[in-house]
Amino acid sequence: MNVIWARSAAILVCLAIIGASLYVTAGPISGLLFLCVSLFLLLGYYLFQINRLWKVLDAPAYGAIPSALGLWGEVYYRLHRLVKRWRTQVLQVEQQHTRFIQAIQASPYGVLMLDDADQIEWCNGVAEQHFGLNARRDVRQRITHLIRRPEFVNYLTRERYDEPLIMRDMGEHKRSITSVQILPYGENRKLVLTQDITKVESTEAMRRDFVANVSHELKTPLTVLTGFLETVRDLPVTEDDRKRYVDMMLVQSMRMQRIVEDLLALAKLESDVQPPPLERVNVGALAAHLVHDAEALSQDRHQIQAEIDASVVLRGAESELLSALGNLVSNAVRYTPDGGRIAIRLTYTDGHSVFSVSDTGLGIAPEHIPRLTERFYRVDRSRSRDTGGTGLGLAIVKHVLSRHHADMRVTSEVGRGSTFRIIFPTDRSGYEPDVAPNYPDRTRHAA
Numbered sequence: 529m530n531v532i533w534a535r536s537a538a539i540l541v542c543l544a545i546i547g548a549s550l551y552v553t554a555g556p557i558s559g560l561l562f563l564c565v566s567l568f569l570l571l572g573y574y575l576f577q578i579n580r581l582w583k584v585l586d587a588p589a590y591g592a593i594p595s596a597l598g599l600w601g602e603v604y605y606r607l608h609r610l611v612k613r614w615r616t617q618v619l620q621v622e623q624q625h626t627r628f629i630q631a632i633q634a635s636p637y638g639v640l641m642l643d644d645a646d647q648i649e650w651c652n653g654v655a656e657q658h659f660g661l662n663a664r665r666d667v668r669q670r671i672t673h674l675i676r677r678p679e680f681v682n683y684l685t686r687e688r689y690d691e692p693l694i695m696r697d698m699g700e701h702k703r704s705i706t707s708v709q710i711l712p713y714g715e716n717r718k719l720v721l722t723q724d725i726t727k728v729e730s731t732e733a734m735r736r737d738f739v740a741n742v743s744h745e746l747k748t749p750l751t752v753l754t755g756f757l758e759t760v761r762d763l764p765v766t767e768d769d770r771k772r773y774v775d776m777m778l779v780q781s782m783r784m785q786r787i788v789e790d791l792l793a794l795a796k797l798e799s800d801v802q803p804p805p806l807e808r809v810n811v812g813a814l815a816a817h818l819v820h821d822a823e824a825l826s827q828d829r830h831q832i833q834a835e836i837d838a839s840v841v842l843r844g845a846e847s848e849l850l851s852a853l854g855n856l857v858s859n860a861v862r863y864t865p866d867g868g869r870i871a872i873r874l875t876y877t878d879g880h881s882v883f884s885v886s887d888t889g890l891g892i893a894p895e896h897i898p899r900l901t902e903r904f905y906r907v908d909r910s911r912s913r914d915t916g917g918t919g920l921g922l923a924i925v926k927h928v929l930s931r932h933h934a935d936m937r938v939t940s941e942v943g944r945g946s947t948f949r950i951i952f953p954t955d956r957s958g959y960e961p962d963v964a965p966n967y968p969d970r971t972r973h974a975a
């Protein structure tokens with residue numbers, strides 16, 4: 529017997545005992561009257577409480593559970609406990625839902641949910657950007673009414689989603705490439721995942737270009753080399769011709785060697801995740817090296833001037849800086865006609881160490897300047913090749929500078945000359961006047 533039956537039975541028994549006692553002591557009318565009145569009041573109380581319960585069930589509000597005496601107090605207490613438990617569960621589910629939505633919102637992927645009629649149920653901010661949608665405005669809209677591109681409509685209706693769909697120039701970012709993958713789930717519902725693959729695609733395109741360029745650059749000397757070897761093998765050649773051919777073969781094999789060496793240098797720089805050391809570079813020795821190389825390359829055909837302030841502090845990897853700055857110097861010599869002037873400077877300006885190489889050479893047209901640091905990019909291919917260039921020098925410079933967080937600025941005028949200026953960041957720059965004497969002004973005049 530549960531508590532309701534037990535308590536009700538107890539009340540009725542009590543009333544019956546009191547009624548029976550009155551019946552005996554005060555007469556039958558008093559006993560029956562007492563029973564009728566007390567049962568009537570009990571019924572009224574029950575009806576009143578049922579009415580309260582009805583109202584509570586009709587519009588349940590947390591914390592608004594009424595209290596009452598006895599049995600009804602018990603009922604309300606249990607109802608209160610039930611509401612509290614449900615409320616806790618609802619809050620937990622709400623929190624989970626909020627966290628789930630926050631996680632999807634934080635995802636770098638676009639997530640869009642479609643119902644069984646391909647209407648938008650929900651989408652995150654990234655999907656809004658990718659498709660150019662507005663979640664509030666477009667929810668419950670059929671997606672094909674909003675994204676009408678035929679390739680998307682075909683993909684959606686084809687119902688074979690093994691491969692993602694690649695879409696170009698969609699949504700808010702023009703010139704973008706987006707991968708769209710549909711995943712069916714539940715009852716005819718679809719999850720649409722989007723990803724911006726612009727960078728991945730451009731890296732892939734760069735990789736393809738790079739492979740094509742390397743193959744092309746190596747193929748040319750290899751073809752020449754093979755041609756000479758076949759000639760020497762198949763045809764009777766004089767000793768002089770043989771010597772000439774061997775010399776030419778040597779030039780081609782050295783060219784291939786330089787390409788491979790430069791590619792290896794680039795690969796090494798790219799794979800090195802450690803930043804260059806903050807050690808002070810011996811700028812005097814560095815400058816001497818650069819000027820010596822310039823003079824050796826120039827063979828007295830140019831006027832070379834060096835203004836190196838040896839008090840300037842440079843911090844970084846000496847060998848990397850020597851290779852990068854050496855390339856700028858060798859370019860200045862190679863792209864300046866005989867009799868031209870080349871100035872190599874190292875100064876300390878506005879808190880930055882600045883290295884510059886100026887020449888009075890061919891100059892570079894403005895449209896080429898942004899592309900100079902691309903691998904194998906040469907303004908004048910044949911001239912670069914004639915002077916032994918691989919077109920990788922400035923790509924190496926770019927990598928070395930980015931590892932040192934340095935900037936390169938190029939100013940140039942066709943026919944008048946160029947200046948390549950490198951500005952080192954403050955943490956790799958400095959000026960200590962007492963440490964070293966200035967590097968002597970080395971000015972050589974064209975012979």
Ligand SMILES: Nc1ncnc2c1ncn2[C@@H]1O[C@H](COP(=O)(O)OP(=O)(O)OP(=O)(O)O)[C@@H](O)[C@H]1O
Pocket residue numbers: 790855859860863864887889890891892900901905906907908912913916917918919920921922923946
């Ligand atoms: N001082 C300069 N004057 C004129 N053109 C230049 C100068 N420096 C670079 N260039 C142009 O930029 C191109 C790229 O230079 P980069 O140093 O990358 O290659 P390269 O000198 O041809 O070959 P490498 O340096 O690998 O031997 C050169 O081919 C040349 O056309």
Ligand SMILES: [Mg+2]
Pocket residue numbers: 855858859917921922
């Ligand atoms: Mg070069």
